[in-house]
Amino acid sequence: MISLEKLRIDLPGFSIQDVDLSVEPGEFFALLGPTGSGKTLLLEAISGLVPITSGRILVDQRNISRLPPEERRVGIVYQDQALFPHLTVLQNITYGLRYGKGRQQNSEGNLGRILGQLNLNHLAHRSIRNLSGGERQRVALARALAVNPSVLLLDEPLSSLDPNFREDIRKALKRLHHETAITFLMVTHDFSEALFLTDRAAIISSGRIQQIGTTGEIFRRPASPLVAEFVGMKNVFSAAFETRKAFLGNIELELDFAVSSSAKHLAIRPEDIVIAKDTNHETKNTFRGEVVGVSHNGLYYDVFVNTGGIVFQALITKGALLETQLVEGTHVFITLRPSAIHTL
Amino acid sequence: MRNKLDPFSLLTISCSFIILLFILLPLFEMVLQPSLESLQETIQDKDVVRSIWLSIYTSSLAALISLLVGTPFAYLLARKQFFGKKFVESVVDLPIMIPHPIVGIAILSLAGRGHWMGDILQALGVRIMGSVTGIVVVLTFVGLPFYINTVKSGFESIPVRLEKVSRSLGASMTSTFVRITFPLAWRTMLVGMIMCTARAISEFGAIVIVAYHPMIAPVMIYQRFTAYGLKYSQPVAVWLILVCLALFLLLRVVSLPRKEQR
Helix, strand or coil: CEEEEEEEEEECCEEEEEEEEEECCCCEEEEECCCCCCHHHHHHHHCCCCCCCEEEEEECCEECCCCCHHHCCEEEECCCCCCCCCCEHHHHHCHHHHCCCCCCCCHHHHHHHHHHHCCCHHHCCCEHHHCCHHHHHHHHHHHHHHCCCCEEEEECCCCCCCHHHHHHHHHHHHHHHHHCCCEEEEEECCHHHHHHHCCEEEEEECCEEEEEEEHHHHHHCCCCHHHHHHCCCCEEEECEEECCEEEECCEEEECCCCCCCCCCEEEECHHHEEEECCCCCCCCCEEEEEEEEEEEECCEEEEEEEECCEEEEEEEEHHHHHHHCCCCCCEEEEEECHHHCEEC | CCCCCCHHHHHHHHHHHHHHHHHHHHHHHHHHCCCHHHHHHHHCCHHHHHHHHHHHHHHHHHHHHHHHHHHHHHHHHHHCCCCCHHHHHHHHHHHHHCCHHHHHHHHHHHHCCCCHHHHHHHHCCCCCCCCHHHHHHHHHHHHHHHHHHHHHHHHHCCCHHHHHHHHHCCCCHHHHHHHHHHHHHHHHHHHHHHHHHHHHHCCCHHHHHHCCCCCCHHHHHHHHHHHHCHHHHHHHHHHHHHHHHHHHHHHHHHHCCCHHHC
């Protein structure tokens, strides 16, 4: 397990402040945040590669705050893999086996198992110079796992890979976590990766933790506009609230829960906004608007609808777009289901 | 059909030619002028062989000293950020800027009688003026910046993450240097030693002040030129050039990366 207590790191021009975080033994935990939020720095602090200013780092109840990196038993896998270019695949993987007491025990069996788990047996004697991105990432994982660390830190393990390999590595990570008792802490800026792989997550931004919870919880109930934006809620507006009512400019929305007094913002996911050309006027929270933009977004289309001066972003399928023939200027009705509205 | 050269390309190519000619022409001229007999005669002269050997020996020693004390310093400059780093880097470059005779005078004044350091050296039986030790001190002084700057950029080109991963796998800093940094940097260290030796072999101005005797090759060439003229100094110069070229070529070949590693 990993515990960070009141952790503070100061670098010229950037600092991480008051980080309190607890990762359970054997858990797969995600540290989420935009680029430049301090995620990688936090990982390097845990592995001892960056000195901390104050606070404590505990791994399995052992205070490792002031230990040199080589005594921490914290493995790290970087986004760019950082494989040793002058060594073969096997030499890379066995690099750490000569260090530390008791690490050699079972190392033969352990090594064979890891090579098998990551499907690396046939590559063992290859130079790392001619490996594919996915293979490089598997070697980096094997190298870190070979020394049997208490904790494995993963720095954006999927982002440098092309989509074919990404799926591969994602499955491998999930399987490895399942098959070993090692605690995984992954840093990523991609919320969908966290949803797929991890149980819980923390959102970090500008060196501060913004929210900690299960990934599902963060996805459904983001605690701040920043988190909402990060987990893909495109429609975040400041709003005024009354019990079970929200006011967004001239728009009055009905809610199906009592609003807490601290709420200042309202958010709704694009996929939760229903667009129709006609309407059954009895549906709650239905408003007339005008399409002000349609843009292609992979398999879907983003449709921007202006309602009373507020532009909502909705998501529809290509089929639905063809059926409704939405273009700029089309008059439509949008429905914001009360259960899909979040207050922050 | 080939495209006609535009004026810009023409300018770049002609300038390159002029510079190559400017460097090579005097050298060619000098190498070709002495007759084979005079070259043969010169290399049989024990004084000449001794001075060329002394040049190579003292310069290599300077490179070796640079390797030993310069490598940790170069590593520090490549990896650490600290207050006054720019200043320290300028200090390292100083020997390149200072006129050579001044280097000689500065070293002599430090090692001379009456200065505490000179007195200590004398008490220890170390002589700088007119000795091989003095020559090595001067050559190290002028050669060090070339070694440090080359090796520093070599270290900088090795991603620091490789060292970080090595530490996280249980290796100490020393072990990481031996197993990761050195295998990736030894070629630049060799290149740094070549640069340092090359600079040291060409030193004249400071040596003439600190140690006219024992005579290193450049001093001998100068002495023969002033005493007997061009014809008598040229063959020594040719031999010095040939020996140096052979040595540098050999080291260059060793330091080239193997094909698969490129």
